[in-house]
Amino acid sequence: MTAPLRNDTFLRACLRQATDHTPVWLMRQAGRYLPEYRATRARAGSFMGLATNVDYATEVTLQPLERFPLDAAILFSDILTVPDAMGLGLSFAEGEGPRFASPVRDEAAVAALSVPDLDKLRYVFDAVTSIRRALDGRVPLIGFSGSPWTLACYMVEGGGSDDYRRVKTLMYSRPDLMHRILAVNAEAVTGYLNAQIEAGAQAVMVFDSWGGVLADGAFQAFSLAYTARVLSGLKRSHDGQTIPRIVFTKGGGLWLQEMGQLDCEVLGLDWTVNLGRAREAVGAHKALQGNLDPTVLFAAPEQVRAEARRVLDSFGRPHQGTGQGPTHIFNLGHGINQHTPADNVVALVDEVHAYSRQQRG
Template identity: 35%
Template sequence: MAGSTQIPYLLRAARGEVLDRPPVWMMRQAGRYMKAYRDLRDKYPSFRDRSEIAEIAIEISLQPWKAFQPDGVILFSDILTPLPAIGIPFDIIESKGPIIDPPIRSQEQIDQIHPLEVEKLPFIREILQALRQEVGNEAAVLGFVGAPWTLAAYAIEGKSSKNYSIIKGMAFSEPAMLHQFLGKIADSIAAYVCYQIDNGAQVVQMFDSWAGQLSPQDYETFALPYQQQVVRQVKATHPDTPLILYISGSAGVLERMAQSGVDIVSVDWTVDMAEARQRLGSQMKVQGNMDPGALFGSKDFIRDRILDNIRKAGNQGHIFNLGHGVLPGTPEDNVRFFFETAKQADKLLAVHA
């Protein structure tokens, strides 16, 4: 184990300490933009093999750690990973993404969904324990889960969707059935978060990726109460583990995200960071939010964007990240530069003041 007794830097930010620079990691930092990952993908073409065979998932999770030393190392997995453990099988097709067949469309199917059987997810325990062992206190180990609305959207649509017409149809014509489904998923996701924490996750990020597709009033009806249900259940037994909520396209529901009970709101890049902090209030900690597309720019451009973001966020309660996952095709050298620059932000800001 990395021999150091200090508190991981990312956890210090999550506790609200005033820091010289923000901790930095990247959503999807393990993945297709890295040559090491693509080489491994050629060897193991099935995504589920890569994410569910512990030794492969451990290796993938650690690729960015070895290359860039981020302040957070996140479990390589998928938000759909726990679904088979509640009775919903899925597959991931390389070019098409996740497929759930048959999709969940009837009361009878919802009745058959059972509480999470964590014994069906032993690889999650193995991966998280190995990551903690490997990084010690040099970085925080992050777990992650999908939020109820987003998991329900996948399960009901049967695949990724552009307009979410099937789940919205159910929401607006058979709401009682959908609420029952969301409640069952929320209970299982809460159990899954606790399982990750018990096995080494020091922070857990909940992705409600598709909740940004809801109007504010529907967000309050179909997404927020179930985020709150997950957070409430986790905090009952693990009150000190910081929870992060991320939504893609969240500008319209930013203040409502803060009502979920999470400790940190992860902001996408469509909101100016200074405005996000103002809207969320000084007590709410934030993560984000540089446009991943900025990493296709020149190094001067990348540096200026990083410093602008960090300056706007201030020196307390900020974890620096992208506003979404790093994009395939992003030059690895620019990712390296992103981490190096963020880690020297205090010195660079003094020069560029």
């Protein structure tokens, strides 16, 4: 794991240092839009068979890097590994998404909840180490977890949801129980991410995928506060290297100024936010990540390129020279769609690299 990084553009941008181009990686870049991923999953037999096998997880993490000159790799795993390790019984039915056999919906279930033994997640940490070695310094590796609130949504609902009725009802009717769930989750996520860092992750990301479903006030109390608790417990460095921390809240544009106070290096933004206005709201002390609408990738390649330029222009001229200043990491505003044509990803990555170099003049 000691191979020096040959491309540290992503890490430099996370730390608000000048780069010669805007780095780009894509949420869910290792996934179902790639035929080689589908072939590997078929060999694994199931999603969890893929995620819990170190060799398979390593293989699919590296697959997009063989196709596209991306500036970072992200661990192939799932945000629900943590509640699965709590004993909730995670399964993935083909075409139906995740399900928990034992959702957390009453006082007894909440009382029984505890931070899992991290040994139950050893397969994740072993995968991090394996991927880091396989990368051999090509690009940095990002580790990740769901936020305490987002994990709670799945744990209470028992899976995905259209209206979040069960979790919001619990939150409003028994806030004491919800705070208990979130406190356990925050401690678990902190330990989980720190173990990923120790295993070799060079940056970590907290996915608050469902923070945006909350009302103002509830977001601050039940999502933001617990994300902040996680961040406060994370390792700031490992093996002499700073470990950037990224927070992404889908639907979080309303709370940019408050999120700008989080103790992290990077804020991820969805496609509803103008990057220039976000830059003004957050200030110069955070790098920004995002935020192309993933559906753009279904347009013709020339339109994909035009939209990439528009996103880069919306951020404006990035920092150049010595010291620190405003920096941008190009990404999608959410995960890449499974039906995305891979050729359009080629056009996107190529345009981000080429146009961002022109921007620097």
